[in-house]
Amino acid sequence: MDRTFVMVKPDGVARGLIGKIVTRFEEKGFTIAAAKLMQLNQLEAERHxxxxxxxxxFGELVAFITSGPVFAMIVEGKDAVKNARALIGATNPLEAALGTIRGDYAMDVASNIVHGSDNDENAEREIGMYFR
Ligand SMILES: Nc1nc2c(ncn2[C@@H]2O[C@H](COP(=O)(O)OP(=O)(O)OP(=O)(O)O)[C@@H](O)[C@H]2O)c(=O)[nH]1
Ligand SMILES: [Mg+2]
Structure with a gap:
């Protein structure tokens, strides 16, 4: 089964959206294979x-992603990377279609509430970084 790495960013966690975001992935057809709340340190954020x-x-991005806990997940499903990114929506919520997670829950590119790996190699790299 294909898998990818998804992370609810600090703004999504702070807004109490973990449950809604997990539900969106489950409703799409994904299985949550692993999940944990964690705090990224400076080095992890710079590597990410x-x-x-x-x-x-870059500095603003690292400061943001380390500003509070994130909810890291391994999600499994067919064409996991592509299906996850389709569900997440465009990077800039202004351009993200309604019905996507960013389109429905975010307004600003700097705080777009969720991350999804952009290819299979990075998915495995990120899973290796956060789930050991
Ligand atoms: N502060 C700030 N953040 C930005 C800007 N442009 C992009 N970002 C952030 O950088 C993150 C990573 O950028 P990319 O990897 O190119 O975009 P992405 O793959 O759609 O987003 P991720 O799933 O979060 O990796 C984006 O999700 C944005 O949150 C910007 O102009 N300012
Ligand atoms: Mg990216």
Whole structure:
């Protein structure tokens, strides 16, 4: 079975949306294979967003993702990476269709409430980082 890594970001946890987000994945047809509430440290956050190191907002991004607990999940299902990203919606909630998680629950690109791995290799890398 295909799997991917999904994380409710600090804004989603703080807003009490863990349950709703888990439900959206279950309703889509995913199985939650593992899940835990955790706090990312600076190093983990920098590794997580390594591909964005050159961006002007990198510092803000790392500060945000370490600002409070996140809810990390391994989700399983057919074409897990692609189906999860379709359910999550476009990076910028302004462009995310209604019916997607970001389209329904977020308004700002900096706090878009959920992360999903962008390819199979990164999914395995991120699962390896957070579930050992
Ligand atoms: N503060 C800030 N954050 C941004 C900006 N643009 C993108 N981000 C954040 O950086 C995160 C990671 O960017 P990407 O990996 O390119 O986008 P993504 O794959 O749709 O999002 P993730 O699933 O969170 O990885 C996004 O989800 C946004 O929360 C920005 O201009 N300012
Ligand atoms: Mg990404």
């Amino acid at each position: 967003y390594d591909h964005l190191r050159a961006k002007a907002f």
